[in-house]
Amino acid sequence: MQVQPYLDFNGRCEEALNFYREVLSAKILLLKHYKDSPVPDMMPPQYNDKVMHAEFQIGESILMATDGHCVDNAQPPSGFSLSMEFSDAEQVRRLFDKLSNGGRIDMPLAPTFWSPLFGSLTDRFGISWYIGVETPAVQG
Structure with a gap:
């Protein structure tokens, strides 16, 4: 499935x-x-x-x-985010800047405890994105 x-x-x-x-x-x-x-x-x-x-x-x-039903007063999508990870921090920065153009930065790119570089944004179409540098899988 x-x-x-x-x-x-x-x-x-x-x-x-x-x-x-x-x-x-x-x-x-x-x-x-x-x-x-x-x-x-x-x-x-x-x-x-x-x-x-x-x-x-x-x-x-x-x-x-x-386009759905193209309702004039429809609410923007909510309740989900799309997530992308890349091995290259420069690619993360470039795509984050391009996707956020005309949208809203929700969490600026910065190091986190789970990623060397991570941020979130809502693009100009109301889609929420999480973008970061991938980290190796934790062995456990």
């Missing part, structure tokens, strides 16, 4: 996918708009160019995404 995150971007899915493609070298594997649905009256016409379903890859991870 595999669990995959399914992210709802509330009308900004394609913008988010392009951002992740630029910043994280994400690969868009599948992109379907509501207008591509075999059930044309599924959503009102203003949703035609919105993303019904997308799949994209960051590193070895596959994520899914949608």
